[in-house]
Amino acid sequence: MTVDSDPSLVPVSVVTGDPSAVLPEGPVVTLPDPLLPLIPPPSLSPLITPSVASLNDDVVYAGNTVEERNDLLIELIEIQASLSLESNPWLLRGDFNEITHPEEHSSPAASQISCPMIEFNTCLNQLEVCDLRYHGEKFTWxxxxxDIPIAKKLDRALINEHWLNTYPRSLAKFLAPEFSDHTPCCIELDCPTPLAGSKPFKFFNYLTLHPDFLTLVEEAWTCTENENHSLSLLSVKQKELKRVLKQLNKDNFSDIQKRVLEANSLFTDAHVLSLRQPTSDHFATEKELHEKLLFLKKVEEEYYKQLSRINWLKCGDSNTSYFHKVAKARKAFNAIIILISTTGIEATSPQDIGNLAVAHFLSILGPPTPQTTPVMIDSVAGMIRTNRFSCSPEQAQVSLGCLPLKT
Structure with a gap:
């Protein structure tokens, strides 16, 4: 379906898997906000014009039986192919009546991955959709x-890569259920991301591939040498090392995707020139540019591996669109924009989010100063009075005591 910028015109297609199915009363309710216009996405999508923003929104209501759900999955694949949704922003939301993993079931007995789960995950992979980042309760039904309490995550909001590119700050909010046994889902197209200030230093593994890496690290570590071995010296060394590594990354690997494209263009031109004029100089230039291109591609591969945290990918998957999709989806899904305290108060600013996180871990790790008891104090005082656990002042006795420890 197509949604125009006028919020009063919101047609919605409801997919059930059965064209003749009659929906029960009130299973799916789609309500646009009449007070808020549809926010044009910040990207330069070909679907965006100065006055109209378009997106595809399908609402799903899956049946209770496996056969009905399988029909639904087949219909979703057909809809994607017939409407070319793989090349347009696509939001797929509703009640899928199936979970993707045992963790989405509240019962400990549901610990095995079932065949319906596998079929559901296979369909999602074929559709190339993933969960839109959300906040709210883990279970939606x-x-x-x-007597037999059960909760599951049956409702979800799924998006494809084009949706993520067009609406990078979109968010799904699963609210508290009122009259239904399902939680309502509110989609925000432009949820502001809090400004976190300067980014913390992150060590990228590809820095070790640079031929000057070890030399620069050694120079940065030894340039601050002195006789003081305190922790302050360690801090100075770490700061100097961080400065050097950040400069190394900026000078050689910043905007790595653009560097790979430029290196590939130079190599292609050199290859054509060497075929047109096969001289030693042209062959040498082509070889040099080819080695540089392979090196930068290796760096780009390491960058996306670390960014997407997928360490099991083989070299055959390097520099494919799969890297980009997984890395982009993980980055969007893992962004923290809201934290909710135990009292239900939302923290949205970086300061409030940080304070809430610190308070949470303080409650887990305990008070800053451990509690002492009179019994503990008396026990330590007794050890001090009797000189227990104290070393002998004589060096010979210390040496004799250490000799049996040698192997």
Whole structure:
């Protein structure tokens, strides 16, 4: 379906897997906000004009049986192919009546991956969609039976890569259920991301590939040498090393994607020139540019591996679109924009988010100063009075005591 910038015109397609199915009363409700216009995405999508913003929004209501859900999955694949949704922003949301992993089931007995889960995940991979980042409760449905309480994540908002490119700051909010056993889902197209200030230093593994890496590290570490071996000296060394590594990354690997494209263009031109004029100089230039291109591609591969945190990818997967999709999806999904305290208060600013995180871990790790008891104090005082656990002042006795420890 197409959504125009006028919020009063919001047609929605409801996919059930059965064209003749009659939906029960009130299973799916789609309500646009009449007070807020649809925010044009910040990217330069070909679908965006100065007055109209377009997107595809399908609402799913899956059946209770495996057969009905399989029909739904087949229909979703057909809809994607017929409407060319793989090349347009696509939002797929609703009740899928299936989970993707046992962790999305509240019962400890549901610890095995079932065949319906595998089929559901296979369909999502074929559609190339993933969960839109969200906040709210983990489970979206409950059976409301006190005797056998069960909760699952049956409702989800799925997006494709083009949606993520067009609406990078979109967010799904799963709110508290009122009259339904499902949680309502609110989609925000432009959720502001809090400014976190300067980014912390991150060591990229590809820096070790640079031929001057070890030399620069050694020089940065030894240039601050002195006789003081305190922790302050260690801090000075680390700061100097961080400065050197940041400069190394900036001078040689910044905007690595652009560097790879430029190196590939230079290599292509050199290759054509060497075929047109096969001289020693042209062959040498082509070889040099080819080695540089391979090196930069290796750096780009290491960058995306570390960014997407997928360490099991083989070399055959390097520099493919899969790297970009996984890295982009993880970065968007893992962004922290809201934290909710135990009292239900939302923290949205970087300062409030930081304070809430610190308070949470303080409650886990305990108070800053450990509690002492009179028994503990008396025990330590007794050890001090009797000189227990104190070393002998004689060096010979210390040496004799250490000799049996040698192997």
């Amino acid at each position: 409950s059976n409301k039976q006190p």
